[in-house]
Amino acid sequence: MEEIFQSRPFKTRNADEFDLGSILSLFVSPIDGLTSPFDYENTIVKGRMGSGKTMYLRANYAYYLYRLVPTLINDESEKILPVLIKLSDFQHIKEPSEVYRSIIIKIIEELASIYLHLQDAHRLAQLHNGIISISEKFSLNSKFTSTMAQLAKLGSEEYIERVSNTLGIDGSIKPKLFSLSAKWQETKHSELKNKSNPGIKDVEECYKNLLEEQNGKILLLIDEAGALDKSFFAGKETSSFFEILMNQFRTSAFIRTKIAIYPNSYSDMLTETRYGDVVSLEQTVTDERGFSKFRKCVCNILSNYINEYSNSAKTINSEEIFEISGEEFGDSLEQIIFASNGNMRRLIQLLDLAMNITYRECNGAAKVTKDMVLETLKENAASVESIFTDDEREFIGGIVATCKSRGAYKFKFPNMSPVLYKYTEKSQEYNIVNIEEVGTGRKGTIYYFDYSYTVLKDIPTHYISNSEKINRDRSLLNGTWIGRVTQMSPELLEQANMPGKIEGEIDYLQKDAGFIKGSDGEQYYFNKNYIIKDDRNKYICVGKNVRFYPSSLADSKIASNLEIL
Numbered sequence: 001m002e003e004i005f006q007s008r009p010f011k012t013r014n015a016d017e018f019d020l021g022s023i024l025s026l027f028v029s030p031i032d033g034l035t036s037p038f039d040y041e042n043t044i045v046k047g048r049m050g051s052g053k054t055m056y057l058r059a060n061y062a063y064y065l066y067r068l069v070p071t072l073i074n075d076e077s078e079k080i081l082p083v084l085i086k087l088s089d090f091q092h093i094k095e096p097s098e099v100y101r102s103i104i105i106k107i108i109e110e111l112a113s114i115y116l117h118l119q120d121a122h123r124l125a126q127l128h129n130g131i132i133s134i135s136e137k138f139s140l141n142s143k144f145t146s147t148m149a150q151l152a153k154l155g156s157e158e159y160i161e162r163v164s165n166t167l168g169i170d171g172s173i174k175p176k177l178f179s180l181s182a183k184w185q186e187t188k189h190s191e192l193k194n195k196s197n198p199g200i201k202d203v204e205e206c207y208k209n210l211l212e213e214q215n216g217k218i219l220l221l222i223d224e225a226g227a228l229d230k231s232f233f234a235g236k237e238t239s240s241f242f243e244i245l246m247n248q249f250r251t252s253a254f255i256r257t258k259i260a261i262y263p264n265s266y267s268d269m270l271t272e273t274r275y276g277d278v279v280s281l282e283q284t285v286t287d288e289r290g291f292s293k294f295r296k297c298v299c300n301i302l303s304n305y306i307n308e309y310s311n312s313a314k315t316i317n318s319e320e321i322f323e324i325s326g327e328e329f330g331d332s333l334e335q336i337i338f339a340s341n342g343n344m345r346r347l348i349q350l351l352d353l354a355m356n357i358t359y360r361e362c363n364g365a366a367k368v369t370k371d372m373v374l375e376t377l378k379e380n381a382a383s384v385e386s387i388f389t390d391d392e393r394e395f396i397g398g399i400v401a402t403c404k405s406r407g408a409y410k411f412k413f414p415n416m417s418p419v420l421y422k423y424t425e426k427s428q429e430y431n432i433v434n435i436e437e438v439g440t441g442r443k444g445t446i447y448y449f450d451y452s453y454t455v456l457k458d459i460p461t462h463y464i465s466n467s468e469k470i471n472r473d474r475s476l477l478n479g480t481w482i483g484r485v486t487q488m489s490p491e492l493l494e495q496a497n498m499p500g501k502i503e504g505e506i507d508y509l510q511k512d513a514g515f516i517k518g519s520d521g522e523q524y525y526f527n528k529n530y531i532i533k534d535d536r537n538k539y540i541c542v543g544k545n546v547r548f549y550p551s552s553l554a555d556s557k558i559a560s561n562l563e564i565l
Helices: 002-007 020-026 054-073 096-112 114-118 121-137 144-151 156-167 176-187 189-193 200-212 240-249 288-308 332-340 344-361 369-383 392-406 417-424 450-458 489-497
Strands: 043-046 079-086 216-223 253-263 277-280 411-414 433-437 446-449 462-464 479-481 484-488 501-508 513-518 523-527 545-553 556-564
Touching: 020 054, 020 288, 043 054, 054 079, 054 216, 079 096, 096 200, 096 240, 144 240, 189 556, 200 216, 288 332, 332 344, 332 450, 344 369, 344 479, 369 417, 369 450, 369 462, 392 411, 392 489, 417 433, 446 450, 489 556, 513 545, 513 556, 523 545
Parallel strands: 043 253, 043 277, 079 216, 216 253, 411 484, 523 556
Antiparallel strands: 411 446, 433 446, 462 479, 501 513, 501 545, 513 523, 545 556
């Protein structure tokens, strides 16, 4: 266990930072059923920042690159060349036509240089690790299954020697693909760069020269589409350059595309199924179905990451590192999943923080318990809260106090969107306040506090099942999520910041007046005029929870500034 903690298996959060040789060992498929994330087909991969889009595309790139050697050895096999393009490389270009030109040139450059992966010993060693990953984790149904299995059994040095000899990499006789690629690089590359308007025809020409006679096809993996200037996605009287490009790819028999898209962004415009099926990487963890699906992925991630960074010959169970119950709810993993909000990068961050804090608090390696996870969430939320100014913390503190007193973690605050913007958009990945539903017309925007922040501020998130009593365990094992939405107002905010207010319960009611039993055990008189303006139309009855300022009038105790909770 000490070795696992020291290796920090979850320290890497960006998919670009993983070594290509370990991608498939770490990758967890988000797709169930007959379909596979590696099917050769058009796909639109949708997800917000940190949801796993880049990991999905890099896993595809690795998968097809690892298959390239067996397909070259087996001449009858279909050869699919993966081309991974990050459109963020062109985010500095504002002119749409120049962006289009740059993408075309990049595709051809990548196609013509793919053979370089097979002429370097280090890269061949990475490919060998990948072939082992494919053999162990992913089922194969192709002509070269036996070739793949044979290569996987070889040691790394044996593999390099076998491939080099078979493909003639070290000698003068090289596969046709190699010689054609090298020739293309020498004669066509500079010519293409000087061409004023390169287009899809140039990609077709490259394809015909390199792959057509060799039963070859191209898989385009396009990442960071949202990084491009919005003008690339805007068409005035004609289709945008983005639509033109995707239509050209779609109608090319030898090309399939998998493109990563941010939902509700300029690039999110491929709505017809002709562009491909949508793979959504978004998961809602506040309903049981979404939670169960995401938890399965999390369990696989734990196993993959822990064993990837372990030097042990035996498989290490996740239960040895994290407190995981036999049921889906009530353990440390449930709290981490709630706090991740279904976001993969956030999940990896919290797993790393939880192990770090456990190691620190226990003076060494120890199982990560639910209590340690809750402490992790508090520390993480406190660090995020610290980036706000004193005035900003005071403002949000008033909303926290109101939501706590009214037993809710969701709220509406009409006409305050400009003020709340700084809390919902401080980061593109993690904020202490998030938007659940954008308001339209008279329907206001619904906000909710981030789960980690609710733990830090003790804001209730769950009821005990079949009741409206607060579930302090914050678990679906014996509870449900609170659906109540607090209606905020400047008056309520003012009341929340009023010192000295206490809570109580209506003990006696006669028409519009009665008595409240305060939390201090005293009886306080009230009438309708003592209720704050925002709550005067609320229904009241015996047993109703209230919040008020205790004061005296002559010999009587009265409840003023009364809030109906």
